[in-house]
Amino acid sequence: MPSKPAPIKKAAKKEPAKKEEKAPEPAPEVAPAPAEGEAAPAEAAPAEGEAPAAPPAEEPKAPTPPPADAAPTDEAAAPVAADQPATDAALPATEETPAAPAEAPVDAAAPATEETSAATKAPADAAAPVAEETPAAAAEAPADATTAPATEEAAPAADSEAPADAEAAEAPAPEEPKPPTPPPPPPKEPTSVPLDLFVEDKNDTSVTIIWSQPETVGPSGLDGYTIEVCKDGTEDWKAVNEDLQKSCRYVIKNQTTGDRLKIRVVAVNAGGRSPPVTLPEAVLVKEVADRPKVRLPRFLRQRYVAQVGAKINLTIPFTGKPKPVVTWTKNGQPLDTKRVNIRSTDRDSILFIRASERDDSGVYEMCVKVDDFEDKASLILQIVELPGPPASVKIVDTWGFNVALEWTPPTDNGNTEITGYTIQKADKKTGDWFTVLEHYHRLNATISDLIMGNTYKFRVFSENKCGISNDATVAKEEAKITKTGIEYKPPEYKEHDFTEPPKFTTSLNDRATTVGYSTKLLCSVRGCPKPKVTWMKNQMIIGDDPKFRQICVQGICSLEIRKPGNFDGGVYSCKAKNDHGEATVSCKLEVKQPAVADADKK
Structure with a gap:
């Protein structure tokens, strides 16, 4: 049942007696019969001129907020109770006061006390409607002097009950659901050990060190070192x-x-100190x-x-004072002094191998x-030699001339x-080997232009930077180039006609000679078939004249004239x-007389 705490608290404190007038009414059924000689309960015979108790026919209505002037109403009710004289006939008022405690001094009021106890056990939520109806109940009560004592006694009892009513009015509202409690944080752990600690520099008064951060830092982080x-x-x-x-x-x-x-x-973090990383050797300042x-x-x-x-002779210079200590390793291991000789001076170190072998290959480190x-x-030494032949060679296919x-x-x-x-x-x-391909990089090849009807064998050599392997791998199979039924028809060519009439390519030139001195006439001629050549002098055939x-x-035709x-x-x-x-070609020949001296003429 909804309630408004603030107004209810005030009404409960100011009007405790009136609040208790609307308590539940099971009292007449619970009260015991009076004994012989005792006075009858106040309910049986109310005093003359006293108004009867308010009937409980009406059910309590829903609570309404009290008016702002509730205080004057309380003051009007208080004088009425004060003017009434205290009499034994006030029992009805005591019975309707369920909030009064059992210790209240009321004469001949045992039934009322039981009724009060029952009312005390009533649920707290019934207090709110009672408090709201208190002003009306006080107005209906008659101003009879017989009710004064009960009212006065009920007032202190109600005052003592005020804290209980206030607590009932202050019943806590339903609590809001709380968020789930977060899980406890994981325990804080220190980091792992720092890494790679070594000396970077030093002098007479200081040493400089460097290192790497830990491999595992963790959720707590890293505060420092x-x-x-x-x-x-x-x-x-x-x-x-x-x-x-x-x-x-x-x-x-310092x-x-x-x-x-x-x-x-x-390393230090919220989890504490990590394991330390220590230099392997003490440092001399x-x-x-x-x-x-x-x-x-x-x-x-x-x-x-x-x-x-091959002979290996490598010189590696170095510097340092005083004289550095030189050490060599091969692949992280000490050198074999039987194979490798090391000679060191103040300035350099010499690595010497008289006759290198493949086992001498590796990474040499000088320190x-x-x-x-x-x-x-570090230097990398690689000793190489000629390779071996291919592991296998085979003929995959043969077709045509391939x-x-x-x-x-x-x-x-x-x-x-x-x-x-x-x-x-x-x-x-023939069995003679001929190179078909060289410096070939792939692992397969096609050999073409083979002769039909012949049978071939093949072999392959390997090659590296040292040269070609000494041996070769020969294919087990042989490739036979079979003959196919091919009919050869030679092309037909028209015979060229080379016939032509005679033609002089070089003609005769005029010449002059002296009596007694032989001379020669030359010319050239061509023709097909070969022409017949005839020499003539003044249109007369010379013939066989000696x-x-x-x-x-x-x-090439020539005519020699002798003397x-x-x-x-x-x-x-x-x-x-x-x-x-x-x-026909022609020329003139002039024969001159020899010159004669004047003495010969005389």
Whole structure:
């Protein structure tokens, strides 16, 4: 049943007697019968002129907020109760006061006391409607003097009950649902140990250290680092930083020159201190004159390759004072002094191998150390040799004039990568091997242009940077190029007609000669069929005159006149004739007299 706490509290405190007038009315049924000689209950015979008790016929209505002037109503009810005299006939009022306690001093009021006890046990929610109807009940009560004592006695009782009624009116409203309680936070744990602690620098009074943060930090985070030191030979660790160090580098200052310090670093967070990381060796506080440094030559910064059996002589210079201590390792292990010789001076170190082998390949590391400082350099030595032959070679297919080959890489590559393959073929009739492909990178190939009817064998060589393998792998199968029924028809060509009439390509030139001096006339002619050449002098055929010599070779015609005389001059002609025609060329020959001296003339 809804209630308004504030108005109800005020009404309960000011009008406790009137509030109790509307209590439940089971009292007549519970009260016991009076004994003989005792006075009858007040309910049986009310006093004269006294109004009867209000009947409980009406059910309590829903609570309504009290008016703002409730206080004057209480004051009007109070005088009425005060003017009434106290009599034994006031029992009806006492019976209707359920809030009065059992200890109230009312004469001959035992039934009323029981009724009061029952009313005291009534639920608290009935108090609100009673308080609201209190003003009306007080107005209806008659001003009879017999009710005064009961009212006066009920008033203190009601006053004592006021706190209980206030508590009933202040019944807590239903509580709002609370949010679920969060789970307890996980326990805070320290970080893991810091990593990679080593000395970066040092001098006469300070040491600089660096490290890496822990691998596992955890949900608590990382607050910082504590750096602790103690002298070598003791365990008196002391922190050198007042505040937590945030960075992973710290300079330990104000140290004594010559002391040996053990140094460790601890990571700190809300979970506490982590396990410490400690330098493996104590640090000597001392200035380093010259730090060691390896001067690795440029050609050794990459892979150094040499063939099996070659002599290895590598010089690596370095610096550092005082003289650094030089150490060598191969693949992280000490060197085999039987295979590798090391000679070190104040300036360099020499690695010497008399005759290299493939087992000498690996990563060589040189370390130079001065006190706590060191420098390292690595070089890769690779000893290579010729590769082995391919693991297998086979003929995959044969068609027409072609053969398809496949092969697999060699099992031994000579300690270096394979750069190519060389394929050769051989005719079974001759057995001579001929290279078909070289520097070939793939693992299959097609060999073409083979001769029909021949049978071939094939082999493959491997190749790396050292050269071609000494042996080759020969395919077990043979490839036979079968003959096919092909009929050859030679092309028909029209015969060219080379016939032509004679034609002089070089004509005769006029000439002059002296009596007694032989001369020669030349010309050239062509024609098909070969023309017949005839020489003439002044249109007369010379014939077989021994004075003239006629020659005609490869179209070159010549006429030699032997020791001409005064009558051998004239016009000479050469005539060429065949079935298709003839041609003639001519020239003049002048024969002069020799010059005679004047003495001879006389």
